[in-house]
Structure formats: C-alpha cells, structure tokens
Amino acid sequence: MVDLIALLVKFVGVGFLLIATIGLLRFDDPFQRMHAATKAGTLGAGLVLIGTMLSKSSLDSTMMGGMTLLFLILTIPVASHLLARAAYLSGAELAGIGDADNALRDVLKRPEQPIEKQAERLDLQGMAAAAETDIATEVPVSADPVLCDAEKLGFVSLKDVVAPERVRFAAVGDAAPKLARRAAEFAARTDLPLIAVVAVDTGYVDATDNSTETMRLIRDKVGHWLPDLRSLSDDLGVSVELVYQEGDAAASMAGVGDMREFLVLPTDGWADHGVGVATPHATKQPDGLLRVASMHPGPTLYAVDVPRAGPVTVLFDGSYDIWRALDLALVERLWTATELRVFGYVDAASRAEIEQRAADANTPVVFADPELTAPDEALLPEQMVSDAVAVILPDLPRPLRTRWYGTFWQDKISPNWRGDVLVWT
Structure with a gap:
C-alpha cells in the first residue's frame, strides 16, 4: 500500500515538472516563465522526493530527502527572484502589463527597450566589422561624447547640439506664477518661445469621493493665477502659448517627445494643484512629478521659485x-x-x-x-x-x-x- 502511494506521489510530481517545463518553454515573458519554473517546478521536485522517501522507508533516505527538499524550498525562489530582477532591469518585455500597472516603475530604473532591441539599433555586428578593418585609424577628437556627435553630424558648434529651441513650463500649485516668471525670463534671454502647460490629473480627481466638486476646486484655484501667466507675454516680451489639459498629467507635462524642448518643473507639488481633497479610492497620494523627466527626452530642470x-x-x-x-x-x-x-x-x-x-x-x-x-x-x-x-x-x-x-x-x-x-x- 505504501509503495502504491509513493508511486502515485511520484507520478503527480512528474506531472507538475512537466507543467513547469511547458510553462518555461511556452509562456510569453521571462517573468511568467520564472513563475512556472518556481511554483510548479519546486512542487513537482518536492513530490518526487517525498515519493522516494516513502518508497525507501529508511531513516537515512528520509533525512537526506528532507534536507534536499528544504534546500529546494529555500534556494529556488531566491534564485528565481534574482533572475527575474535581472530580466526586469535589462528591459525584458512585460507581457500584458502596461506602464500604469507596473508597480515597480517608480522604484527600479528600467530601460525603455530590451537589450536585444538596443543591440539591433546600434548594429553591433556592423560596429565590430568596422573595428576589425579600421582599428586604430580613428582617434577621438574629444572626451566629450556630445561634442564628438556634433562634429560627426556636421554641427558648427556644441551649442547647436544642446541648445533648446523652445521652453516648456508646467504650472503646478500656488508657486506657479513665480516659477513661470523664471521660465519666461530664460525664454526671453535666449529668445525662445514659451509653452505654459496647466495639467489636471483626472486620476486624482476620480479617486476622490466627489469628482465634480474636486474638479471645480481645481479649476477655481487655477483660475486665480491664470492671469499672471497671461501677463508674462506683455511683461517680458516673450511669446507664450498657454495649454490647459485634463487627463494624464505626466504625459501633458512631458510633451510630445521633443528633445530640443527645455522643460521647467517645480521641485514639489503635483497636478492636483494642492486642493487637499482626500483620495479614499487610491492606495497612495497623487505624485508623479519625478516621473515626468524620464518621459521627456529633452533636458528637465526642477527649479526653485x-x-x-x-x-x-x-x-x-x-x-x-x-x-x-x-x-x-x-x-x-x-x-x-x-x-x-x-x-x-x-x-x-x-x-x-x-x-x-x-x-x-x-x-x-x-x-x-x-x-x-x-x-x-x-x-x-x-x-x-x-x-x-x-x-x-x-x-x-x-x-x-x-x-x-x-x-x-x-x-x-x-x-x-x-x-x-x-x-x-
């Protein structure tokens, strides 16, 4: 009877190992594959060990099998966690998970593209072939890679590469008029147009008990200092484009992906504009200010007033x-x-x-x-x-x-x- 139970336990264990193998081969991303290998694989190997201990029915086999089982339980999850972390940091694809659902997006730095895509973009094979034929024939003209790019691309000066073509300012909270003047003064000094963005985070609004009243409070608060933004054009002689957007506040602040746009943000605050309405339907306070810099391809200045x-x-x-x-x-x-x-x-x-x-x-x-x-x-x-x-x-x-x-x-x-x-x- 014991031998039959041991055989059944072994069969079940082998079945879980087979499931783990299929998951490891067929799942879409490394995180799902790691999950399959960790859970099903550990359970399957453990059941095979238990079945073996039952069939042997000896003290030494029981002790050896128990120690092996303990070793598996302690080490396999840790190893899988480290491998999954390495995959995440290398930019591996997250199948079925958008940026909004990624709980680690503000905790661990992660490249936008996986290593394979970056290698394709850089055309490493072509670079290696060029290195074999032209080694030691090209000496860097500067230790500054930006200056090297300027000379390779035919720019006349370094300023042509790094100088912005417009200034973008995100108006947030009561400090907006003072910081707007800072951005406008830089735009006037460099003879650049200024885009003043007033963004409202509708995710924050929806997380409050009364979204209609919260939106009214935000609009009223913005309306108090909006004339100050409009007056910048007359005071400093700078061209000001005023943009008001409700929705994804971080995307509104970051713009459309122009690396020649100089973005000015406050060091604190968010697109709730400090109305102070509680958010019982959210797990954390609204806060996306520091994420904007990673969404904006150009330079970002977090500036004091x-x-x-x-x-x-x-x-x-x-x-x-x-x-x-x-x-x-x-x-x-x-x-x-x-x-x-x-x-x-x-x-x-x-x-x-x-x-x-x-x-x-x-x-x-x-x-x-x-x-x-x-x-x-x-x-x-x-x-x-x-x-x-x-x-x-x-x-x-x-x-x-x-x-x-x-x-x-x-x-x-x-x-x-x-x-x-x-x-x-």
Missing part, C-alpha cells in the same frame, strides 16, 4: 546624459555660477575637456578629492553641495517619488539641501 547665484555641483559619472546636461548648463549659462564643482571619477581627458568648457563660460572649476565619498543614502557629500544653488545629475534618485516615507527627494541628494536640479535622461 527664485534663482540664486552660487556654486553648481556636478555628479559626474562619464555618461552621455551627464555630459550633455553639463554642456547645456555651461553653454546656456543656466545659473550665475560662482564655481563649478565636480564630484566623481574624472579621467585626464575628461578633466581637460571640463576645464576648457568651464573656461569658455568664465566659471572656475574645482574637482573633488578622489578620497572624498558620499554618505550612505546620499548622492553627494555635504561639503560639495551645502551652499550649492544647483546640482546636475545623470539621473534622479530612486524611487521616483517626491516624498518616500516622509523623506523629501532632494534629501537623497544631500540631507536638508534644497535647490535646482538639472537632468537629461
């Missing part, structure tokens, strides 16, 4: 994103910078390039001591940023929430620091 003169700190990692953000800041003189501070490893060629760029902008540059490190849970050491008026980053700190368990997002740059943040991701 009033511009200040002082040091500007750069978190340098050698990436294309940090180079073009730094180039933009110096070429367009976004701030009255008394000093440019560079934190991070900088090789000799990059150092010379940064020094030349800073000299062109009449800005003294200081490179951090290589031994200097940032404290835990911060991107920059306090002595590099305490009196800085602005910080240039290769990317925003994660998660992309203005407040995370009570911590303001700029505290992750350096505790208690407040100022402008420029990114171009």
Whole structure:
C-alpha cells in the first residue's frame, strides 16, 4: 500500500515538472516563465522526493530527502527572484502589463527597450566589422561624447547640439506664477518661445469621493493665477502659448517627445494643484512629478521659485546624459555660477575637456578629492553641495517619488539641501 502511494506521489510530481517545463518553454515573458519554473517546478521536485522517501522507508533516505527538499524550498525562489530582477532591469518585455500597472516603475530604473532591441539599433555586428578593418585609424577628437556627435553630424558648434529651441513650463500649485516668471525670463534671454502647460490629473480627481466638486476646486484655484501667466507675454516680451489639459498629467507635462524642448518643473507639488481633497479610492497620494523627466527626452530642470547665484555641483559619472546636461548648463549659462564643482571619477581627458568648457563660460572649476565619498543614502557629500544653488545629475534618485516615507527627494541628494536640479535622461 505504501509503495502504491509513493508511486502515485511520484507520478503527480512528474506531472507538475512537466507543467513547469511547458510553462518555461511556452509562456510569453521571462517573468511568467520564472513563475512556472518556481511554483510548479519546486512542487513537482518536492513530490518526487517525498515519493522516494516513502518508497525507501529508511531513516537515512528520509533525512537526506528532507534536507534536499528544504534546500529546494529555500534556494529556488531566491534564485528565481534574482533572475527575474535581472530580466526586469535589462528591459525584458512585460507581457500584458502596461506602464500604469507596473508597480515597480517608480522604484527600479528600467530601460525603455530590451537589450536585444538596443543591440539591433546600434548594429553591433556592423560596429565590430568596422573595428576589425579600421582599428586604430580613428582617434577621438574629444572626451566629450556630445561634442564628438556634433562634429560627426556636421554641427558648427556644441551649442547647436544642446541648445533648446523652445521652453516648456508646467504650472503646478500656488508657486506657479513665480516659477513661470523664471521660465519666461530664460525664454526671453535666449529668445525662445514659451509653452505654459496647466495639467489636471483626472486620476486624482476620480479617486476622490466627489469628482465634480474636486474638479471645480481645481479649476477655481487655477483660475486665480491664470492671469499672471497671461501677463508674462506683455511683461517680458516673450511669446507664450498657454495649454490647459485634463487627463494624464505626466504625459501633458512631458510633451510630445521633443528633445530640443527645455522643460521647467517645480521641485514639489503635483497636478492636483494642492486642493487637499482626500483620495479614499487610491492606495497612495497623487505624485508623479519625478516621473515626468524620464518621459521627456529633452533636458528637465526642477527649479526653485527664485534663482540664486552660487556654486553648481556636478555628479559626474562619464555618461552621455551627464555630459550633455553639463554642456547645456555651461553653454546656456543656466545659473550665475560662482564655481563649478565636480564630484566623481574624472579621467585626464575628461578633466581637460571640463576645464576648457568651464573656461569658455568664465566659471572656475574645482574637482573633488578622489578620497572624498558620499554618505550612505546620499548622492553627494555635504561639503560639495551645502551652499550649492544647483546640482546636475545623470539621473534622479530612486524611487521616483517626491516624498518616500516622509523623506523629501532632494534629501537623497544631500540631507536638508534644497535647490535646482538639472537632468537629461
């Protein structure tokens, strides 16, 4: 009788292993395949082990089988989790899951395209063939990849590559008039048109008990400072296009995907415009401000209300994103910078390039001591940023929430620091 039960348990276990194999081969994305292998595979292997222990009916086989079963239960889920995380971070496709349903979108940075698509786009095979035939024949003209692209594409100057063609401003909350004036002053100084976007997050409105009343409150609040936006055209002589949109607020702020558009956002607030209506039908407070930069292909400035003169700190990692953000800041003189501070490893060629760029902008540059490190849970050491008026980053700190368990997002740059943040991701 025991042998028959053991045989049945083994058969059931083999059946689950077969199901796991089919799922591993046929499911659409690595996450579903990992799920099949973890659940069905572990259960199937465990049942086969239990059936074997029953058929052997000895102490040593029971102990060995039990230890093996415990090992499977402890290690397989962990290994699958690590593999799934690696797949997510590499941009693997999420079958049947849109961006709105992705709970990790603000927590883990994820490329828009999987590695395979990126490799196709870059045509790695063609690059390898060119390297075999032309190796050592082409010497980089600059350590700045943005400047290299400018020369390859036939641009006359670096300014032609990084300079924006228009300014886009997202009006959020009571601070909108002051920040709008900042954006308009930059547009007037650079002779660029200004687009002022007033976005209303209908997702927030729908999450309140009385969506009609909430929308009325938002429209009334926007109506109080809307005349201030209209007056910018007369006050500063800048062309202002006023856009009012209700719906996906982040998409409205980000625009249509123009990388030559300079986006100005506040450092805090959202498209609920601070009306303070509770959202019992939502799991968290409305907050999408930091996600806008990743949706906008051009430069994004998270700006405080009033511009200040002082040091500007750069978190340098050698990436294309940090180079073009730094180039933009110096070429367009976004701030009255008394000093440019560079934190991070900088090789000799990059150092010379940064020094030349800073000299062109009449800005003294200081490179951090290589031994200097940032404290835990911060991107920059306090002595590099305490009196800085602005910080240039290769990317925003994660998660992309203005407040995370009570911590303001700029505290992750350096505790208690407040100022402008420029990114171009």
